[in-house]
Amino acid sequence: MFSKILIANRGEIALRVLRACREMGIRTVAVHSTADADAMHVRLADEAVCIGPPAARDSYLNVAAILAAATITGAEAIHPGYGFLSENADFAETVEAHGLAFIGPTAEHIRTMGDKISAKTTMQALGVPLVPGSDGELKSLDEARKVAEEIGYPVLIKAAAGGGGRGMKVARTAADIEEAWSVARTESLAAFGNDAVYLEKYLDRPRHIELQILADAHGKVVHFGERDCSLQRRHQKLVEEAGSPALSAEARDEIGAIATDALTKLGYRNAGTLEFLYQDGQFCFIEMNTRLQVEHPVTELLCGVDLVREQIRVAAGEPLGYEQKDITFSGHAIECRINAEDPETFIPSPGTITVFHPPGGPGVRMDSAIYTGYRVPPFYDSMVAKLIVHAPTRDMAIDRMRRALDEIVVEGVKTVIPLHQRIMNDPGFRKGDYTIHWLEQFMSRG
Ligand code: MV4
Numbered sequence: 001m002f003s004k005i006l007i008a009n010r011g012e013i014a015l016r017v018l019r020a021c022r023e024m025g026i027r028t029v030a031v032h033s034t035a036d037a038d039a040m041h042v043r044l045a046d047e048a049v050c051i052g053p054p055a056a057r058d059s060y061l062n063v064a065a066i067l068a069a070a071t072i073t074g075a076e077a078i079h080p081g082y083g084f085l086s087e088n089a090d091f092a093e094t095v096e097a098h099g100l101a102f103i104g105p106t107a108e109h110i111r112t113m114g115d116k117i118s119a120k121t122t123m124q125a126l127g128v129p130l131v132p133g134s135d136g137e138l139k140s141l142d143e144a145r146k147v148a149e150e151i152g153y154p155v156l157i158k159a160a161a162g163g164g165g166r167g168m169k170v171a172r173t174a175a176d177i178e179e180a181w182s183v184a185r186t187e188s189l190a191a192f193g194n195d196a197v198y199l200e201k202y203l204d205r206p207r208h209i210e211l212q213i214l215a216d217a218h219g220k221v222v223h224f225g226e227r228d229c230s231l232q233r234r235h236q237k238l239v240e241e242a243g244s245p246a247l248s249a250e251a252r253d254e255i256g257a258i259a260t261d262a263l264t265k266l267g268y269r270n271a272g273t274l275e276f277l278y279q280d281g282q283f284c285f286i287e288m289n290t291r292l293q294v295e296h297p298v299t300e301l302l303c304g305v306d307l308v309r310e311q312i313r314v315a316a317g318e319p320l321g322y323e324q325k326d327i328t329f330s331g332h333a334i335e336c337r338i339n340a341e342d343p344e345t346f347i348p349s350p351g352t353i354t355v356f357h358p359p360g361g362p363g364v365r366m367d368s369a370i371y372t373g374y375r376v377p378p379f380y381d382s383m384v385a386k387l388i389v390h391a392p393t394r395d396m397a398i399d400r401m402r403r404a405l406d407e408i409v410v411e412g413v414k415t416v417i418p419l420h421q422r423i424m425n426d427p428g429f430r431k432g433d434y435t436i437h438w439l440e441q442f443m444s445r446g
Contacts, residue, residue, distance in 0.1 A: 001024065001026070001312075001313075001316050001318070002026055002076045002077045002101065002312070002316055003026060003027060003076060004026065004027040004028070004029060004046075004073065004074060004075045004076055004077075005017075005021050005026050005027075005028055005029070005075060005076070005077045005078070005079055005103070005312070006028075006029040006031065006066070006069060006070045006073065006075035006077070006078045006079070007021075007028060007029065007030055007031070007041065007045070007078075007079050007081065008031060008060065008066050008078050008079065008080050008081065008084065008085055009060065009079070009080060009081030009082070009083070009084055009086075010032065010033075010036055010039060010041065010060060010369075010380065011039070011041070011369050011380070011381070011383070011384075012367045012368050012369045012383070012384075012385065012386060013081040013082055013292075013294075014030060014039075014041035014081060014369065015040055015041045015044065015367075015368075015369045016308060016367055017079045017081060017308055018030070018041055018044055018045055019308075020306060020308035020309045020312060021312070023306075023309070024309060024312065026312070027046045027047075028044075028045040028046050028047070029045060029046065029047045029048070029049065029069065029070070029073045029075050030042045030044075030045035030047070030048040030049070031048070031049050031050075031051045031059075031060075031065075031066055031069050032048060032049075032050055032051065032059070033050070033051065033052055033053060033054050033055075033056075033058075033059035033060065033379070034050060034052070034053050034054060034059075035053075035054035035377040035379055036377065037050070038374070038375070039369060040369040040370075040371065040374075041369060047073050049069035049072070049073065051065035051066060051069055052065055054377065054379045055379065056084065056379065056380065060084045060085070061084055061085060063085070063090075063091055063094060066078070066085075067094065067095070067098055067100075070095075070098070070100055071098070075100065076100060076101060077100055077101035077102070077103055077312075077315060077316070078095050078100055078101070078102055078103065079103040079308075079311075079312070080102070080103065080104060080291065081291075081292065082291050082292055082293060082294055083381065086104065086291040086292075087110055087113075087114060087289070087290055087291055088110070089107040089108075089110040089111040089114060090107070092104060092105075092106070092107040092110055093107040101315055101316070102315070103270075103311055103312060103315040104270050104290060104291060104311075104315070105268060105269055105270040105272065105290045106269070109266070109268055109269075109290060110290050113287070113288040113289070113290050114161075114290075115160050115161065115196075116158065116159070116160050116161070116162055116163070116198070116286075116287055117136050117137055117160040117196065117198050118160075119287060119288050120136075120198075120285065120286075121136055122266070123262060123274075123285050123288070126261070126262035126263075126265050126266060127258060127261065127262055128258055128259065128262050128274070128285045129258070129282070129283055129284060129285060130284055130285050131200040131201055131203065131277065131284040131285075131286065132151045132200070132201045133147070133151065133155075133198060133199050133200035133201060134147045134198045134199040134200075136198065137160065137196050137197070137198055138157070138181075138197050138198055138199055141177070141178060141181050141182075144157065144177055144180075144181050144199055145174070145177055147199050148171065148174070148177055148199065149174070151201050152201070153171060153172060153173050153174065153202075154170055154171060154172045154173075154201075154202040154204070155170070155171050155177075155180075155199050155200065155201060155202055156168060156169070156170050156171075156199065156200050156201075156202045157169045157171065157180045157181055157184040157197050157198070157199050158184065158197060158198055158199070158200060159184060159187070159188035159191070159192060159194070159196070159197055160188075160194060160196035160197060160198060161188060161191075161192035161193075161194040161196070162188065162192070163287065164235045165234070165235040166187060166188075166191045166192075167184050167187040167188035167191055167192065167197070168184065169181075169183050169184040169187075170202055181197070184197050185197055203277050203279045203284070205279060205435040205436075205437065206277035206278055206279040206284075206435060206436055207228060207230045207244065207246055207277070207278045207279070207434070207435055207436065208228070208229045208230045208232070208275065208276075208277065208278075208436050209226050209227070209228055209229075209230075209244050209246070209247065209276050209277075209278040209283070210226060210227050210229060210273045210274060210275045210276065210289075210293075211223055211225070211226050211255060211256065211259050211273065211274045211276070212224040212225065212226070212227065212271070212273055212296070212299045212307070213259060213260065213263055213268070213271065213272045213273065213274065214270075214271050214272075214307070214310055214311075214314070214320065215263055215264075215268045215269050215270060215272065215314065216269060216313075216314040216318070216319050216320045217269045217314060217317050218319050218320075219264060219267070220264075220319065220320045221260040221261075221263045221264045221268065222260060222320060222322070222323070222324050222327055223256040223259055223260050223324070223327075224299045224302070224303045224305060224307075224327060225242060225243055225252055225256070225299065225302060225303065225327075225329050226242065226243055226244050226247060226252060226255070227240050227241065227242045227243075227244070227295055227298055227299060228240065228241045228242075228243070228244035228245065228246065228247075229295060230434055230435055230436045230438065231423070231429075231434065231438060231439050232436065232439060233346065233439050233440055233443065234346075236346070237294070237295065237337065238336070238337055238416070238419075238420075238423075238439060239334065239335065239336055239337070239420070239423060240295035240298050240334070240335045241298060241332065241333065241334050241335075241394070241397075242298035242299050242301070242302040242332070242333045243302065243329060243332065244278075245394060245432030245433070246278065246432070246433070247278075249329075251281075252329075255276070255283050256324075259274050260324065269314055269315075270290065270311060270314060270315065271291070271292050271296075271307055271310070271311045272288060272289065272290050273288065273289040273293055274288050275287045275288065275289065279435075292307065292308065292311060294337070294383070294386070295335055295386075296308075297333070297335060297365060297367055297386060297388045298333035298334065298335045298388060299333075301331075301333040301363075301365065301388060301389075301390035302329055302330065302331070302332070302333045302390070303327055303328065303329060303330075304328070304330065305327075330392075331390055331391055331392045331393065331396075331397070332390070332391060332392075332393060332394040332396075332397040333388060333389065333390045333397065334388070334389055334394075334397045334398065334401050335386055335387065335388045336386070336387045336388075336401060336405070336420040336424075337383050337385075337386055337416070338368075338383070338384055338385040338386065338387060338408075338410065338415055338416060338417060338420075339382045339383050339384065339415065339416050340376045340382045340383075340384045340413040340414065340415055341382050341414060341415070341416055342414050343414065343415070343416045343417070343418045343419040344419075344443075346416075348378065348382040349376075349382070349413045349414035349415070350375075350376045350377060350378040350382070350413065351375065351376060351412055351413045352373065352374070352375045352376075352412050352413075353370055353371070353372060353373065353374045353375075353376065353384075353410060353411070353412045353413060354372070354373075354411045354412035355372055355409050355410070355411040355412065356370055356371055356372045356374070356409065356410055356411075357407070357408065357409035358385075358408060359387065359403075359404040359405075359407035359408045360407070361403075361404075361407075362400075363389050363390045363391050363397075363400050364387075364388075364389055364400065364404050365387075365388040365389070365390070366385060366386070366387055366388075366408075367385065367386040367388065368384060368385030368386065369384075370384050370385060370410075376413055384410075384413075384415070385410070387401070387404055387405070387408065387420075389401045389404055394432065395430070398424055398429075398430055401420075401424050402421070402424045402425065405417060405420055405421050405424060406421075419443075422442075423439075423442070426442065428442070429442075
């Protein structure tokens with residue numbers, strides 16, 4: 001096992017990784033920008049190194065500074081958290097070239113999944129169901145037309161380098177295809193420096209269901225069930241649940257078996273998430289994330305697992321030590337992301353937190369790096385906390401979340417807590433039959 005890990009991240013996830021390290025007896029190195037000198041992960045780490053000015057590109061994305069910090073402190077491994085360098089194949093490669101372990105998959109697997117076309121081609125060859133669409137990259141507008149006619153409108157043109165919905169255009173009819181093709185390519189080139197695009201049948205009312213995978217370096221792969229992340233706005237997730245209110249235990253077992261089989265054949269190592277669109281009882285793979293995700297705590301509560309600990313163990317070459325049948329799913333978990341934002345416009349609201357009082361009691365978990373007097377810097381993501389609850393049933397989890405949202409106090413900055421309260425009080429949410437469009441419709445209803 002590693003004796004010292006450098007955590008190349010900030011905020012709640014840096015603290016989350018630090019906590020796992022502490023419990024494992026692993027020393028920690030925090031890195032931070034000048035804007036984060038007073039951050040909790042910096043205070044709690046065994047050592048801390050300032051790696052640059054506030055802008056992420058000069059600090060949390062500064063590979064040379066991070067590697068220098070790892071070298072001078074004698075860290076043996078780097079945990080990238082999520083965002084920043086977590087899915088940067090060149091970074092993973094550089095880390096390994098310096099004789100350090102990257103707590104993640106191989107650079108090759110990051111690269112394969114980073115390109116959405118090669119991710120789909122790879123998964124299809126391994127037996128994972130996809131959305132009907134083009135066989136890889138679209139080479140011409142003519143090909144786009146041909147494939148769209150074959151599978152039927154509406155269709156979506158997507159960027160190979162995409163994600164987060166950028167470079168994605170719907171063509172409702174044949175009259176829209178030329179525009180969709182050129183706009184998707186132009187946007188994609190501008191955003192990612194890559195104009196490769198592909199085409200899919202447009203699903204009009206899917207849920208976003210993702211499957212949590214864990215794979216060791218010895219060919220063992222297990223899954224920890226699904227998360228339903230359909231409640232999002234402009235590709236920003238707001239509420240996540242485990243399990244999905246839409247999925248039976250049989251459907252979970254079936255997609256779990258397909259996914260673990262695929263990743264076993266791939267030789268994958270690390271935690272990972274397969275993202276699916278789920279509509280009319282069908283799973284359609286769209287993307288794979290090769291990192292730990294923001295919403296991993298709902299899975300941890302559902303399965304009673306510490307995914308960060310497991311991620312560190314497999315990166316150190318330790319075997320999983322349990323089988324799929326040993327993994328159990330108990331009750332229901334819900335996460336509300338608490339962003340320092342206006343609850344109606346989602347405009348960021350940085351500033352000083354004058355009062356912070358976390359909720360407590362049975363089944364309540366608060367993952368956050370804020371404290372009373374903390375200044376939320378304007379330079380980074382506005383998520384300041386994750387409130388996660390676990391209860392025997394989904395109804396009880398909603399009741400528990402309502403109770404926890406009444407207890408929590410965050411003053412001095414605007415937060416989305418009032419929006420979460422409205423969602424948790426809504427009979428439609430309680431019914432659970434929502435799609436990816438539910439939140440935007442809910443908010444426009446007022
Ligand atoms: C889709 C889709 C409908 N049909 N693909 C959006 C971001 C990217 N990761 C995949 N996305 C979508 N792909 C087909 N064939 C609808 C979306 C989509 C979406 C997906 C998941 C979660 C939220 C979403 C919000 C809008 C659109």
